[in-house]
Amino acid sequence: MNIIAEQLQDTGYIVLDNPLPASLMTALRERCQESQAGFEAAHIGRGTDKKQINSIRGDVIRWLDESHDTDQAYLAWMENLRSKLNEALYLGLFDYECHYAIYGAGTGYAKHSDVLNGKKNRVLTTVLYLNENWQRSDGGELVLFEPEGIDVLATVAPKFGTMIIFLSESFPHEVLISHSTRRSITGWFRVSGS
Template identity: 45%
Template structure:
């Protein structure tokens, strides 16, 4: 099972982050890993997944007008989770070598959108906060069709639509957390993904 990025892919990711601040790449991950990640979502969806909240710390609360997905945090030590986390670790090291970003810590959760679920437009980090530097979104949805909805819309800082990204299996989206508002459009079928964020040393968790 492949558990790291090759150098040419890391070069491509680094170049596109410098040029435009985001990148979308397909079919990087071993199909066995993608299948295992998807199976974990649906085998535990009704047991360990919890409705997602907004806000941070003691101010966290559920708001179904903003988002309606359910989540489960990835856990180091779980074989399936470790396959994905190893890939993200190699991404961190590769980008630090190329761009000197100082990426230090990574957190991520599974996200399950049942039919009708969405996540309205938001930004993952406040300007200058450095609590989240780089966002990753990985999709696990085979045979996705336009009629299924669930697109990830990525906007620039002037609120212009940059990309309308279908959540097809094996696709990884990476973007600078402070720069790009984004949203998940309502889905008509079950939609599974992993959302993650790289931080720098000394930044705060749970924001």
């Protein structure tokens, strides 16, 4: 956890290889694959500006369910991370929200910021990838840009067990077009007043 805090303080982002236990990763993968029930088309914006525009964002999402054992285990791991980051960096992180996201072949998410208009409550973005045997030809990489949104800082392949954490307000990013079904859990640590 100290390495995560140090890297976030130094660069504002970190890419981790397999930070979660293997048994939890397997359960999360199976949970995301088990059924399309409860998944719905993702939107952009909030409130009256909320829209579904497939040419900008093509994933379907399902929020994690605290009453489900697998989801609960992941949320507990993230709660521990929240606590440790608050201790190390005094971020005032208050809670965490997250959803499963599935991008079908031919879909992506255009360059955007995770801070919605209005309250700037998202502090840290997390993405955990659930794709076994992912190949370069499958596409679907997350591209992280420097704050001005021009130069690329990192390109992250959505390989099973990889997690990226970054400052939500600082880094525009995009999901390149996927050529295979791409699964992940995307979430945000937020400050009070969310």
